[in-house]
Amino acid sequence: MEKILEVKNLSVSFDSPKGEVQAVRDVSFSLKKGEVLAIVGESGCGKSVLCKSIMKLLPKSARIKGGSILVNGADITGYKERDMAKIRGKVFSMIFQDPMTSLNPTIKIGEQIAEAILIHHRKKTKDQVYKKVIELMELVGIERPQERYHACPYHFSGGMRQRSVMAIALASDPDILFADEPTTALDVTIQAQILDLLREIQEKLGTATVLVSHDLGVVARAADRVAVMYAGKIVEIGTAEEIYYDPRHPYTWGLMQSLPYFSRGREQLYTIPGMPPSLINPPKGDAYAARNEYALGIDYEEMPPMFQISDTHYAATWLLDKRAPRIIPPVGGKRIEYRSIG
Numbered sequence: 306m307e308k309i310l311e312v313k314n315l316s317v318s319f320d321s322p323k324g325e326v327q328a329v330r331d332v333s334f335s336l337k338k339g340e341v342l343a344i345v346g347e348s349g350c351g352k353s354v355l356c357k358s359i360m361k362l363l364p365k366s367a368r369i370k371g372g373s374i375l376v377n378g379a380d381i382t383g384y385k386e387r388d389m390a391k392i393r394g395k396v397f398s399m400i401f402q403d404p405m406t407s408l409n410p411t412i413k414i415g416e417q418i419a420e421a422i423l424i425h426h427r428k429k430t431k432d433q434v435y436k437k438v439i440e441l442m443e444l445v446g447i448e449r450p451q452e453r454y455h456a457c458p459y460h461f462s463g464g465m466r467q468r469s470v471m472a473i474a475l476a477s478d479p480d481i482l483f484a485d486e487p488t489t490a491l492d493v494t495i496q497a498q499i500l501d502l503l504r505e506i507q508e509k510l511g512t513a514t515v516l517v518s519h520d521l522g523v524v525a526r527a528a529d530r531v532a533v534m535y536a537g538k539i540v541e542i543g544t545a546e547e548i549y550y551d552p553r554h555p556y557t558w559g560l561m562q563s564l565p566y567f568s569r570g571r572e573q574l575y576t577i578p579g580m581p582p583s584l585i586n587p588p589k590g591d592a593y594a595a596r597n598e599y600a601l602g603i604d605y606e607e608m609p610p611m612f613q614i615s616d617t618h619y620a621a622t623w624l625l626d627k628r629a630p631r632i633i634p635p636v637g638g639k640r641i642e643y644r645s646i647g
Protein backbone atom coordinates (compact mmCIF):
# COMPACT_ATOMS: atom_id res chain seq x y z
CA MET A 306 0.00 0.00 0.00
CA GLU A 307 1.13 3.52 -0.79
CA LYS A 308 2.73 5.51 2.04
CA ILE A 309 0.97 8.78 2.64
CA LEU A 310 3.12 9.86 5.57
CA GLU A 311 6.65 8.94 6.46
CA VAL A 312 8.33 10.16 9.62
CA LYS A 313 12.04 9.42 9.84
CA ASN A 314 14.18 9.81 12.94
CA LEU A 315 12.16 12.77 14.18
CA SER A 316 13.36 14.53 17.33
CA VAL A 317 11.52 17.48 18.86
CA SER A 318 12.51 19.46 21.95
CA PHE A 319 11.18 22.37 23.97
CA ASP A 320 13.31 25.05 25.53
CA SER A 321 12.25 25.40 29.13
CA PRO A 322 13.72 27.29 32.10
CA LYS A 323 14.80 23.95 33.56
CA GLY A 324 16.49 22.76 30.39
CA GLU A 325 15.74 21.03 27.13
CA VAL A 326 12.58 18.85 27.21
CA GLN A 327 13.20 16.02 24.75
CA ALA A 328 9.53 15.36 23.98
CA VAL A 329 10.02 13.27 20.82
CA ARG A 330 13.20 11.24 20.47
CA ASP A 331 14.23 9.66 17.20
CA VAL A 332 10.77 8.53 16.12
CA SER A 333 10.22 6.75 12.80
CA PHE A 334 6.99 5.34 11.39
CA SER A 335 4.91 5.46 8.27
CA LEU A 336 1.22 5.64 7.55
CA LYS A 337 -0.33 3.97 4.55
CA LYS A 338 -3.26 5.25 2.54
CA GLY A 339 -6.50 4.36 4.26
CA GLU A 340 -5.11 2.75 7.42
CA VAL A 341 -5.79 3.52 11.07
CA LEU A 342 -2.62 3.78 13.13
CA ALA A 343 -3.05 4.11 16.89
CA ILE A 344 -0.39 5.81 18.99
CA VAL A 345 -0.65 4.65 22.57
CA GLY A 346 1.18 5.48 25.79
CA GLU A 347 0.81 7.11 29.18
CA SER A 348 0.28 10.81 29.59
CA GLY A 349 3.39 12.87 28.80
CA CYS A 350 5.09 10.31 26.56
CA GLY A 351 5.02 12.62 23.53
CA LYS A 352 1.96 11.51 21.54
CA SER A 353 0.45 14.97 21.10
CA VAL A 354 3.78 16.66 20.43
CA LEU A 355 4.50 14.07 17.75
CA CYS A 356 1.19 14.77 15.98
CA LYS A 357 1.52 18.52 16.35
CA SER A 358 5.05 18.46 14.93
CA ILE A 359 3.75 16.70 11.83
CA MET A 360 1.02 19.32 11.38
CA LYS A 361 3.43 22.11 12.42
CA LEU A 362 1.18 23.27 15.19
CA LEU A 363 3.87 23.53 17.85
CA PRO A 364 4.46 26.57 20.04
CA LYS A 365 7.49 28.79 19.41
CA SER A 366 9.48 27.19 22.22
CA ALA A 367 9.57 23.90 20.27
CA ARG A 368 12.23 22.96 17.75
CA ILE A 369 12.54 20.08 15.32
CA LYS A 370 16.06 18.97 16.15
CA GLY A 371 16.43 16.32 13.52
CA GLY A 372 14.73 13.93 11.17
CA SER A 373 12.25 14.40 8.38
CA ILE A 374 8.52 14.38 7.65
CA LEU A 375 7.38 13.31 4.21
CA VAL A 376 3.80 13.72 3.04
CA ASN A 377 2.93 11.99 -0.23
CA GLY A 378 6.67 11.80 -0.85
CA ALA A 379 7.27 15.57 -0.40
CA ASP A 380 9.58 16.63 2.43
CA ILE A 381 7.66 19.18 4.52
CA THR A 382 10.16 19.29 7.41
CA GLY A 383 11.39 22.80 6.58
CA TYR A 384 8.02 24.21 5.54
CA LYS A 385 7.26 27.65 6.90
CA GLU A 386 3.78 28.63 8.06
CA ARG A 387 2.89 30.06 4.62
CA ASP A 388 3.59 26.72 2.89
CA MET A 389 1.90 24.78 5.66
CA ALA A 390 -1.23 26.92 5.47
CA LYS A 391 -1.60 25.81 1.84
CA ILE A 392 -1.47 22.10 2.56
CA ARG A 393 -2.71 21.85 6.14
CA GLY A 394 -6.44 21.71 5.48
CA LYS A 395 -6.14 19.64 2.33
CA VAL A 396 -3.80 17.07 3.81
CA PHE A 397 -4.43 17.12 7.55
CA SER A 398 -7.48 17.48 9.69
CA MET A 399 -7.89 16.92 13.39
CA ILE A 400 -10.31 16.01 16.13
CA PHE A 401 -9.54 16.78 19.75
CA GLN A 402 -10.63 15.39 23.08
CA ASP A 403 -13.07 18.13 23.96
CA PRO A 404 -15.47 18.78 21.09
CA MET A 405 -16.49 22.12 22.56
CA THR A 406 -13.04 23.57 21.82
CA SER A 407 -13.75 23.17 18.11
CA LEU A 408 -17.45 24.12 18.12
CA ASN A 409 -19.19 27.39 18.69
CA PRO A 410 -21.99 26.43 21.11
CA THR A 411 -24.42 29.05 19.84
CA ILE A 412 -24.08 28.84 16.04
CA LYS A 413 -26.24 26.37 14.09
CA ILE A 414 -24.30 23.19 13.48
CA GLY A 415 -25.20 23.16 9.78
CA GLU A 416 -23.72 26.63 9.37
CA GLN A 417 -20.51 25.61 11.14
CA ILE A 418 -20.07 22.63 8.82
CA ALA A 419 -20.93 24.81 5.80
CA GLU A 420 -18.27 27.31 6.85
CA ALA A 421 -15.66 24.54 7.04
CA ILE A 422 -16.64 23.36 3.55
CA LEU A 423 -16.39 26.88 2.12
CA ILE A 424 -12.86 27.39 3.49
CA HIS A 425 -11.67 24.52 1.33
CA HIS A 426 -14.11 24.59 -1.55
CA ARG A 427 -14.66 28.27 -2.24
CA LYS A 428 -16.23 27.75 -5.64
CA LYS A 429 -19.11 25.62 -4.45
CA THR A 430 -22.58 27.12 -4.83
CA LYS A 431 -24.92 27.54 -1.87
CA ASP A 432 -26.90 24.46 -2.94
CA GLN A 433 -23.77 22.36 -3.38
CA VAL A 434 -22.56 23.37 0.08
CA TYR A 435 -25.93 22.55 1.65
CA LYS A 436 -25.95 19.16 -0.06
CA LYS A 437 -22.43 18.42 1.22
CA VAL A 438 -23.38 19.48 4.77
CA ILE A 439 -26.26 17.00 4.74
CA GLU A 440 -24.02 14.27 3.28
CA LEU A 441 -21.42 14.85 5.98
CA MET A 442 -24.03 14.83 8.73
CA GLU A 443 -25.36 11.53 7.40
CA LEU A 444 -21.85 10.12 7.12
CA VAL A 445 -21.12 10.80 10.79
CA GLY A 446 -24.45 9.36 11.89
CA ILE A 447 -26.42 12.50 12.73
CA GLU A 448 -30.01 11.49 12.18
CA ARG A 449 -32.60 13.81 10.60
CA PRO A 450 -29.85 16.10 9.25
CA GLN A 451 -32.21 18.58 7.56
CA GLU A 452 -33.81 19.24 10.91
CA ARG A 453 -30.61 19.12 12.96
CA TYR A 454 -28.92 21.57 10.56
CA HIS A 455 -30.62 24.33 12.53
CA ALA A 456 -29.75 23.05 16.02
CA CYS A 457 -26.94 24.55 18.10
CA PRO A 458 -24.22 22.38 19.72
CA TYR A 459 -25.23 23.39 23.22
CA HIS A 460 -28.37 21.31 22.68
CA PHE A 461 -26.30 18.27 21.70
CA SER A 462 -25.06 15.36 23.78
CA GLY A 463 -21.29 14.73 24.04
CA GLY A 464 -21.39 11.98 21.41
CA MET A 465 -23.40 14.15 19.04
CA ARG A 466 -20.91 16.99 19.47
CA GLN A 467 -18.03 14.68 18.66
CA ARG A 468 -19.89 13.54 15.52
CA SER A 469 -20.32 17.19 14.54
CA VAL A 470 -16.60 17.81 15.05
CA MET A 471 -15.89 14.85 12.79
CA ALA A 472 -18.14 16.31 10.09
CA ILE A 473 -16.20 19.58 10.30
CA ALA A 474 -12.86 17.74 10.20
CA LEU A 475 -13.96 15.82 7.10
CA ALA A 476 -15.27 18.91 5.30
CA SER A 477 -11.89 19.50 3.64
CA ASP A 478 -11.65 15.88 2.34
CA PRO A 479 -8.34 15.41 4.19
CA ASP A 480 -5.86 12.65 3.35
CA ILE A 481 -4.92 12.20 7.02
CA LEU A 482 -7.12 12.61 10.06
CA PHE A 483 -5.50 13.06 13.49
CA ALA A 484 -7.81 12.09 16.33
CA ASP A 485 -6.20 13.01 19.68
CA GLU A 486 -8.02 11.22 22.52
CA PRO A 487 -11.33 11.70 20.67
CA THR A 488 -13.34 9.64 23.12
CA THR A 489 -11.77 10.42 26.51
CA ALA A 490 -14.52 12.87 27.48
CA LEU A 491 -17.28 10.39 26.57
CA ASP A 492 -18.87 7.51 28.44
CA VAL A 493 -17.99 3.95 27.49
CA THR A 494 -20.90 3.13 25.17
CA ILE A 495 -20.55 6.38 23.26
CA GLN A 496 -16.77 5.84 23.10
CA ALA A 497 -17.36 2.58 21.29
CA GLN A 498 -19.81 4.20 18.86
CA ILE A 499 -17.36 6.97 17.98
CA LEU A 500 -14.52 4.48 17.42
CA ASP A 501 -16.75 2.35 15.20
CA LEU A 502 -17.64 5.50 13.32
CA LEU A 503 -13.94 6.35 12.81
CA ARG A 504 -13.45 2.88 11.38
CA GLU A 505 -16.54 3.20 9.16
CA ILE A 506 -15.38 6.56 7.80
CA GLN A 507 -11.97 5.14 7.08
CA GLU A 508 -13.59 2.27 5.20
CA LYS A 509 -15.98 4.51 3.24
CA LEU A 510 -13.64 7.40 2.43
CA GLY A 511 -10.24 5.74 2.74
CA THR A 512 -8.99 8.52 5.03
CA ALA A 513 -5.77 7.51 6.78
CA THR A 514 -6.18 8.06 10.51
CA VAL A 515 -3.77 8.57 13.39
CA LEU A 516 -5.66 7.74 16.55
CA VAL A 517 -4.00 8.89 19.77
CA SER A 518 -4.98 7.37 23.10
CA HIS A 519 -3.54 6.58 26.52
CA ASP A 520 -5.71 3.45 26.54
CA LEU A 521 -4.60 0.35 24.64
CA GLY A 522 -8.07 -1.12 25.19
CA VAL A 523 -9.89 1.78 23.56
CA VAL A 524 -8.00 1.65 20.27
CA ALA A 525 -8.35 -2.12 19.88
CA ARG A 526 -11.63 -1.84 18.01
CA ALA A 527 -10.42 0.69 15.47
CA ALA A 528 -6.70 0.27 14.79
CA ASP A 529 -5.01 -1.62 11.95
CA ARG A 530 -1.61 -0.99 13.49
CA VAL A 531 -0.48 0.19 16.90
CA ALA A 532 2.62 2.19 17.91
CA VAL A 533 3.45 2.17 21.62
CA MET A 534 5.28 5.29 22.85
CA TYR A 535 7.29 5.67 26.00
CA ALA A 536 9.38 8.66 27.09
CA GLY A 537 9.35 10.24 23.65
CA LYS A 538 10.21 7.07 21.72
CA ILE A 539 8.26 4.42 19.85
CA VAL A 540 9.18 1.29 21.79
CA GLU A 541 7.00 -1.17 19.87
CA ILE A 542 5.05 -1.07 16.62
CA GLY A 543 3.10 -3.75 14.82
CA THR A 544 -0.25 -4.78 13.44
CA ALA A 545 -3.06 -4.69 15.98
CA GLU A 546 -2.97 -8.48 16.06
CA GLU A 547 0.76 -8.57 16.79
CA ILE A 548 0.47 -6.01 19.56
CA TYR A 549 -2.53 -7.62 21.26
CA TYR A 550 -1.62 -11.29 20.83
CA ASP A 551 2.14 -11.20 20.72
CA PRO A 552 3.40 -8.08 22.51
CA ARG A 553 7.15 -8.07 23.06
CA HIS A 554 8.07 -4.91 24.96
CA PRO A 555 7.68 -5.05 28.77
CA TYR A 556 6.02 -1.63 28.63
CA THR A 557 3.36 -3.01 26.27
CA TRP A 558 2.91 -5.90 28.72
CA GLY A 559 2.40 -3.34 31.51
CA LEU A 560 -0.20 -1.44 29.46
CA MET A 561 -1.99 -4.71 28.68
CA GLN A 562 -1.95 -5.82 32.31
CA SER A 563 -3.50 -2.46 33.25
CA LEU A 564 -6.60 -3.21 31.14
CA PRO A 565 -9.68 -4.14 33.18
CA TYR A 566 -9.90 -7.44 31.28
CA PHE A 567 -6.63 -8.67 32.81
CA SER A 568 -7.63 -7.66 36.33
CA ARG A 569 -10.84 -9.69 36.30
CA GLY A 570 -11.40 -11.41 39.57
CA ARG A 571 -8.78 -9.27 41.32
CA GLU A 572 -9.67 -6.61 43.81
CA GLN A 573 -7.65 -3.85 42.21
CA LEU A 574 -6.69 -2.89 38.70
CA TYR A 575 -3.02 -3.45 37.92
CA THR A 576 -1.01 -0.28 37.49
CA ILE A 577 2.55 -0.09 36.23
CA PRO A 578 4.69 0.80 39.26
CA GLY A 579 6.51 4.15 39.31
CA MET A 580 6.29 7.07 36.91
CA PRO A 581 7.66 7.85 33.47
CA PRO A 582 11.03 9.63 33.67
CA SER A 583 11.54 13.35 33.17
CA LEU A 584 12.26 14.21 29.56
CA ILE A 585 14.84 16.74 30.69
CA ASN A 586 17.96 14.55 30.75
CA PRO A 587 16.10 11.25 30.16
CA PRO A 588 17.94 8.23 31.56
CA LYS A 589 20.64 6.64 29.49
CA GLY A 590 19.85 3.13 28.32
CA ASP A 591 16.24 1.95 28.20
CA ALA A 592 14.06 4.72 29.70
CA TYR A 593 11.65 2.04 30.99
CA ALA A 594 14.31 0.13 32.95
CA ALA A 595 13.51 1.61 36.36
CA ARG A 596 9.89 0.38 36.14
CA ASN A 597 10.63 -2.88 34.38
CA GLU A 598 10.67 -6.03 36.48
CA TYR A 599 12.40 -7.83 33.61
CA ALA A 600 15.18 -5.21 33.25
CA LEU A 601 18.64 -6.51 32.44
CA GLY A 602 21.94 -4.90 33.44
CA ILE A 603 22.45 -3.58 29.92
CA ASP A 604 19.11 -1.69 30.09
CA TYR A 605 20.71 0.80 32.46
CA GLU A 606 23.70 1.31 30.18
CA GLU A 607 22.69 1.21 26.56
CA MET A 608 19.61 2.11 24.60
CA PRO A 609 18.17 -0.98 22.92
CA PRO A 610 17.95 -0.94 19.12
CA MET A 611 14.70 -1.76 17.31
CA PHE A 612 14.62 -5.53 16.93
CA GLN A 613 12.63 -6.90 14.02
CA ILE A 614 10.16 -9.66 14.86
CA SER A 615 8.26 -9.81 11.56
CA ASP A 616 7.89 -7.70 8.42
CA THR A 617 5.50 -5.48 10.35
CA HIS A 618 6.48 -5.95 14.00
CA TYR A 619 9.39 -4.21 15.78
CA ALA A 620 10.26 -3.67 19.44
CA ALA A 621 13.10 -1.88 21.22
CA THR A 622 13.92 -4.12 24.17
CA TRP A 623 17.11 -5.95 25.08
CA LEU A 624 14.94 -8.98 25.87
CA LEU A 625 14.90 -9.62 22.12
CA ASP A 626 18.68 -9.80 21.94
CA LYS A 627 19.87 -13.33 21.35
CA ARG A 628 21.93 -13.25 24.56
CA ALA A 629 18.93 -12.34 26.77
CA PRO A 630 17.65 -14.83 29.35
CA ARG A 631 14.50 -16.83 28.74
CA ILE A 632 11.38 -15.38 30.31
CA ILE A 633 7.69 -16.04 30.05
CA PRO A 634 5.74 -12.87 29.35
CA PRO A 635 2.83 -12.12 31.67
CA VAL A 636 0.44 -11.41 28.78
CA GLY A 637 -0.10 -12.33 25.14
CA GLY A 638 -1.51 -15.37 23.44
CA LYS A 639 1.84 -16.84 22.52
CA ARG A 640 4.46 -18.28 24.83
CA ILE A 641 7.73 -16.71 23.84
CA GLU A 642 10.89 -18.57 24.60
CA TYR A 643 13.86 -16.30 24.72
CA ARG A 644 17.14 -18.11 24.36
CA SER A 645 19.39 -18.05 27.42
CA ILE A 646 22.90 -16.67 27.39
CA GLY A 647 24.01 -20.29 27.46
Ligand SMILES: Nc1ncnc2c1ncn2[C@@H]1O[C@H](COP(=O)(O)OP(=O)(O)OP(=O)(O)O)[C@@H](O)[C@H]1O
Pocket residue numbers: 319320321326328346347348349350351352353354355364366519584
Ligand atom coordinates in the same frame (compact mmCIF):
# COMPACT_ATOMS: atom_id res chain seq x y z
N1 LIG B 1 4.80 23.78 25.42
C1 LIG B 1 5.58 22.91 26.06
N2 LIG B 1 6.68 23.32 26.73
C2 LIG B 1 7.48 22.45 27.38
N3 LIG B 1 7.26 21.11 27.44
C3 LIG B 1 6.17 20.65 26.81
C4 LIG B 1 5.26 21.51 26.10
N4 LIG B 1 4.27 20.75 25.58
C5 LIG B 1 4.54 19.47 25.94
N5 LIG B 1 5.67 19.42 26.68
C6 LIG B 1 6.28 18.23 27.25
O1 LIG B 1 6.48 17.29 26.22
C7 LIG B 1 6.29 15.98 26.71
C8 LIG B 1 5.31 15.25 25.84
O2 LIG B 1 4.02 15.83 25.98
P1 LIG B 1 2.74 15.36 25.16
O3 LIG B 1 1.67 16.35 25.42
O4 LIG B 1 3.11 15.10 23.76
O5 LIG B 1 2.40 14.00 25.86
P2 LIG B 1 1.14 13.06 25.58
O6 LIG B 1 1.68 11.71 25.47
O7 LIG B 1 0.35 13.59 24.44
O8 LIG B 1 0.34 13.22 26.92
P3 LIG B 1 -1.19 13.58 27.15
O9 LIG B 1 -1.93 12.30 26.90
O10 LIG B 1 -1.22 14.00 28.58
O11 LIG B 1 -1.52 14.69 26.19
C9 LIG B 1 5.83 16.12 28.16
O12 LIG B 1 6.94 15.90 29.00
C10 LIG B 1 5.36 17.53 28.25
O13 LIG B 1 5.55 18.06 29.54
